[in-house]
Amino acid sequence: MLQQKVFPMEPQARSVLIEDDSYYYQVKWDGIRLLAFGQGKKIRLQGRSLKDKTALYPELSVLPDIIKGKSFILDGELVALKEKRPSFYTVMQRERAGPSNVSRLIKLFPVDYMVFDILFLDDTWLLSKPWEVRQQIIEKIIVEHEHLHLTPNYKDGSGLLQAVRDLGMEGVVAKKLDSPYIPGPRKSSYWLKTKVEQTLEAYVGGLTLKDNRPASLLLGLEEDDAGETPGSEKKLRYIGSASSGLKEKDLEGWYKWSRENILSVPPFSNPPPPLPGKKLLWMEPLRKVVVIYNEWTPELKLRAPRLVSPDRSSTNAHEPARLQ
Amino acid sequence: MRAMWKGSLSFGLVNIPVRLFAATEGRDIKFRYLHAPCHTPLEYQKICTTCKKQVPWEEIVRGYEYEKDHFVVLSEEEIKAAAGEGDRLIEITDFVKMEEIDPIFFQNSYYLAPDGPGSKPYVLLHKAMLETGKIAVAMITLRTKESMAVVRSYGDILSLSTMFFPDEVRSLQEIPDIPRKVEVREKELEMAKELIENLTAPFEAENYHDHYREKLLEVIQARVEGKKVVVAPSPEREKVVDLLEALQASVERTQVKKAKNKPKGRVKRSPSPKEEALITVKK
Numbered sequence: 001m002l003q004q005k006v007f008p009m010e011p012q013a014r015s016v017l018i019e020d021d022s023y024y025y026q027v028k029w030d031g032i033r034l035l036a037f038g039q040g041k042k043i044r045l046q047g048r049s050l051k052d053k054t055a056l057y058p059e060l061s062v063l064p065d066i067i068k069g070k071s072f073i074l075d076g077e078l079v080a081l082k083e084k085r086p087s088f089y090t091v092m093q094r095e096r097a098g099p100s101n102v103s104r105l106i107k108l109f110p111v112d113y114m115v116f117d118i119l120f121l122d123d124t125w126l127l128s129k130p131w132e133v134r135q136q137i138i139e140k141i142i143v144e145h146e147h148l149h150l151t152p153n154y155k156d157g158s159g160l161l162q163a164v165r166d167l168g169m170e171g172v173v174a175k176k177l178d179s180p181y182i183p184g185p186r187k188s189s190y191w192l193k194t195k196v197e198q199t200l201e202a203y204v205g206g207l208t209l210k211d212n213r214p215a216s217l218l219l220g221l222e223e224d225d226a227g228e229t230p231g232s233e234k235k236l237r238y239i240g241s242a243s244s245g246l247k248e249k250d251l252e253g254w255y256k257w258s259r260e261n262i263l264s265v266p267p268f269s270n271p272p273p274p275l276p277g278k279k280l281l282w283m284e285p286l287r288k289v290v291v292i293y294n295e296w297t298p299e300l301k302l303r304a305p306r307l308v309s310p311d312r313s314s315t316n317a318h319e320p321a322r323l324q
Numbered sequence: 325m326r327a328m329w330k331g332s333l334s335f336g337l338v339n340i341p342v343r344l345f346a347a348t349e350g351r352d353i354k355f356r357y358l359h360a361p362c363h364t365p366l367e368y369q370k371i372c373t374t375c376k377k378q379v380p381w382e383e384i385v386r387g388y389e390y391e392k393d394h395f396v397v398l399s400e401e402e403i404k405a406a407a408g409e410g411d412r413l414i415e416i417t418d419f420v421k422m423e424e425i426d427p428i429f430f431q432n433s434y435y436l437a438p439d440g441p442g443s444k445p446y447v448l449l450h451k452a453m454l455e456t457g458k459i460a461v462a463m464i465t466l467r468t469k470e471s472m473a474v475v476r477s478y479g480d481i482l483s484l485s486t487m488f489f490p491d492e493v494r495s496l497q498e499i500p501d502i503p504r505k506v507e508v509r510e511k512e513l514e515m516a517k518e519l520i521e522n523l524t525a526p527f528e529a530e531n532y533h534d535h536y537r538e539k540l541l542e543v544i545q546a547r548v549e550g551k552k553v554v555v556a557p558s559p560e561r562e563k564v565v566d567l568l569e570a571l572q573a574s575v576e577r578t579q580v581k582k583a584k585n586k587p588k589g590r591v592k593r594s595p596s597p598k599e600e601a602l603i604t605v606k607k
Contacts, residue, residue, distance in 0.1 A: 082562070083562075084566070084567060084570070159578040160571075162575075262404065264329070265329060
């Protein structure tokens, strides 16, 4: 059982929340999908595409000791909290770590496993059991722990969606009460996800020029890593470019400002590749903008980013040396 | 490794696109300053002592102190203008013999790699310098600073070392207590030379270690293993429980609103006992 390969169940996307008494609602955690296989004292962690991740998250090796069951398969999402909400960007810094960095990153980016389903318990497969029964089972076997939590269920979908919006989280998944667990990768209509828009603050580290006119801003987030010395240069990870939401006047303003703060080398550790017909201009990452985005791509870029009106954001200059 | 600069190496009529990589890295052990009672890492703030406030970046200009407490303020434009075009060129001006340049001029070393296809001129230059025993003197602008540099064959690649300008190397005359007119006897000189002869060996860089660093690392390692380490208080570890509580509170708020706004029959009834069991609320 421990070596079993299972694709986790995948929800279908709905732009409008389904509101129906035959569904319960859970927060859609913005993190990394993870199945946890436990048997005796042994644990194996498996990702969405069946990849083994046991070595990446040693803090979950305690699961067999905590969970009340001799063997189990749990489904859930790994999240890392930052500023009181799950941050995909932060958890990805764990996900991308090499094996030698794991012990250092555990302290820097601790993760939480938000369990929301169970597939197997004590030598019995539970896939055909209704969702509500599976929920009653996990409630009985899961004990709150530093890195282990149960995802709460809500009956009021629109209320949860509003709460998720208020707290700046990713979205809501509706789950049909009487539905079985259908392993992916095909998306099942028993689970329906609805996302809300999210925002973040990003540094502007450059801009693109098209026919010598400013076309878009190059955005970056700080690579918050340890061992940095005070006053040393900030390293940014490039997370995408955006022009939507900016007026031509705003872009011209950024262009003018960039010429006063030009850099000959990119401030990004992963600068974007040269684009045909566009020139890239680097600038000191001193100013931040507020970005609205739909989600992250697997390459850790923003999908469909839009900038919030600059009078609210671009005057917000930051001390360049160290920001916590 | 990430290239820190891209440009081209030019000599005569040939232009070779190249990428520049740092060749060396200091490995000194860095300590951070902590506040002794709580071990929180200290942060730096720019404070104006006249205005008694922390200074945001837009209120900072650059001034040159031409005499004590007297400054000329230069705008970023003026500073940039002086830097010139920054035309991303390593321009070779002369070829010389290595021995002609004293190591005191050398500043930082970089590796040069050909950028893109057409690496033949790169190979040619490498081989030609190797066979003639010559190295190239060049000018390069890195960031805003223009430097003199040498480009030479190092192993199977080209390396570049930036150099100090002659006026950046201090005059020997500034150094005190140098005995410049002392006679030595022939015999003493012979003995000194003999001593040198006896200690002569091929240079093997691996034989040299940073003992200070090794010792410090030993102490640090022992402390980490013995757990006698101080840990900065971590306000960082945010609790899921807090998030779940905030979520619960927020859902309840929306329900209160709904109950107020919506006509009676449409308000969702409270959960039945079975439903109640389904709602996993954390305390």
